[in-house]
Amino acid sequence: MPSPAPPRLIDFFGAFATGGLLTLMVWFNGTLAGYGTVLFSSWVPHLTGTVVAIAVLFILRPTKASTKPAPGWAYLGGISGAVTVVLTSTAMQSPLAVSGTIALGLAGQMVFSLAADKWGLLGLPKRAPTWRDIIALLLIFAGSLILIFWGAN
Amino acid sequence: MLWFAGVAILGGVLVSLSRQINGRLSLSLSALHSSYWNHLVGLLAVTAFGLAFGGLFVGDPWGAPWWAYLGGPIGFVFIAASSWAITRIGAAQTALLIIAGQMVFGVIVDVASGTAGDTSARVLGVVLILAGMIIARTGSEKTLDKADPND
Numbered sequence: 001m002p003s004p005a006p007p008r009l010i011d012f013f014g015a016f017a018t019g020g021l022l023t024l025m026v027w028f029n030g031t032l033a034g035y036g037t038v039l040f041s042s043w044v045p046h047l048t049g050t051v052v053a054i055a056v057l058f059i060l061r062p063t064k065a066s067t068k069p070a071p072g073w074a075y076l077g078g079i080s081g082a083v084t085v086v087l088t089s090t091a092m093q094s095p096l097a098v099s100g101t102i103a104l105g106l107a108g109q110m111v112f113s114l115a116a117d118k119w120g121l122l123g124l125p126k127r128a129p130t131w132r133d134i135i136a137l138l139l140i141f142a143g144s145l146i147l148i149f150w151g152a153n
Numbered sequence: 154m155l156w157f158a159g160v161a162i163l164g165g166v167l168v169s170l171s172r173q174i175n176g177r178l179s180l181s182l183s184a185l186h187s188s189y190w191n192h193l194v195g196l197l198a199v200t201a202f203g204l205a206f207g208g209l210f211v212g213d214p215w216g217a218p219w220w221a222y223l224g225g226p227i228g229f230v231f232i233a234a235s236s237w238a239i240t241r242i243g244a245a246q247t248a249l250l251i252i253a254g255q256m257v258f259g260v261i262v263d264v265a266s267g268t269a270g271d272t273s274a275r276v277l278g279v280v281l282i283l284a285g286m287i288i289a290r291t292g293s294e295k296t297l298d299k300a301d302p303n304d
Contacts, residue, residue, distance in 0.1 A: 007242040012290060015247050018234040019254020021227050023262055026255075031221035036214030039203055041224075046196035048225025049232075053189035056229070062183040070181035077178065077187070078195030080171035082202070087164040094157035101161045106252055108165025113244035122173040123180070127243040136289035137249050143281030144256050150274035152263060 038089040042082065071123070099148045106144055110137050169248060175232060176239035188232035192225070249289055253282045 007015075025045065033041035091101040114133070120126030171191070179187040203209030238247045260275050262268075 007246055007290070011238060011241050012246075012250065014234060015238040015242065015250035016254040016257075016286070018231060018238065019251040019256075020258035021231045021234070022251060022255040023258040025224045025227050025231060026259075027262065028221050028224040028227070032214075032217050032224070035217040035221075036210065036212045037208045039199060039208050040210065040212075040214045043196070043199045043203065043209060044222055045224035045228045046192050046199055048222065049192040049229045050189070050196050050225070052226045052229045053185070053192050056185055057189055060185065062185045064182050064186070065179070066181045068181065070178050074174055074178040074181065075190050076194060077171045077174035078191040078193065079198045080167045080174060081191060082195045082198035084164050084167040084171065085199070086202070087160050087167065091157050091161035091164060094160075095154060096157050096161055100158075101164070104158055104161035105165030105168065108162035109169045109248050109252070110165075110245070112166040112169040113248040116169065116173050116244040122170075123177045124173055124240065124244065127245075129245055132288050132291065133245050133249070136285040137245065139285030139288065140249055140253050140256075140282050143278040143285065144252060146274050146281065147256050147260060147278035150271050151260065151278055152268060152270045 038085060042085040046078075046082075074123075103145055103148050106141060110141060169244060172235050172239055172247065173244055175236045176244075179236040180240055184233040184237040187236040188229050191232045192229060246289060249285065253286050256282055 029041045029045055032044055088101055088105060091104070092098050094101075096104065114129045114137070115121065116124065117127040117129050117133075175187045175191050178190060182190075200209075235247060235251065238250070242250075257279055260279055263270055264275070
């Protein structure tokens with residue numbers, strides 16, 4: 001099992017900045033949902049994202065990493081993402097509200113990520129989670145809960 | 154209530170699952186291809202759901218400010234970047250950093266836009282998140298499994 005070296009700085013801050021993009025997406029898509037439905041607020045970014053993707057692939061023509069074809073299920077990540085929208089909008093309308101839904105979602109995301117690393121689920125490299133990973137996750141989860149439940153009015 | 158809690162948790166699991174599936178595709182193709190397929194397949198799925206159950210164009214869908222329609226290009230970069238990250242730093246570190254980034258930038262946006270909030274809670278939350286990031290960054294050889302002494 002490969003030893004989990006500390007992530008390289010560029011990957012580390014790249015992933016952190018990626019989270020910032022999510023803030024913008026939630027903001028933009030949330031604004032859309034205020035005018036149309038939650039479904040519409042998922043449909044629009046999927047549509048415009050597909051248009052941008054086609055343009056980027058056409059211009060950059062990225063090379064394929066492998067000559068072997070990917071397994072068929074590897075193309076279906078978008079379905080999982082689309083179902084997420086339905087699930088979270090369902091949970092948000094329950095007494096959990098937005099904050100409870102986000103908090104539980106973060107927990108589910110963290111636990112499943114640890115499981116994925118530990119067992120190398122879905123063909124990704126196995127990485128035994130370290131105690132540091134767990135402590136870091138718990139600290140970030142605690143900080144997130146404080147922001148979700150007490151940070152904003 | 155418990156049922157809804159399960160739905161909310163499953164929502165988070167699917168976020169992680171979708172990131173892993175896209176990451177796997179990027180190992181065969183590229184992170185950009187992976188984001189393309191995620192958006193195309195997701196678009197078909199959401200469209201099919203809308204056709205089956207309705208509710209796609211209810212309300213005033215075209216009345217939002219123009220910038221609210223720009224989530225797609227950001228989403229394209231987001232999926233490509235997370236597919237890139239998960240194959241390099243693993244699912245847990247990717248989740249941890251994306252969540253940290255989302256939360257910290259969320260506070261920055263709130264403060265910059267003058268959204269009312271509890272300052273001490275914001276400071277405490279951000280400090281805990283940064284502390285978690287510092288711990289994750291320092292890495293370690295000790296794993297939950299028996300650490301290989303040769304590592």
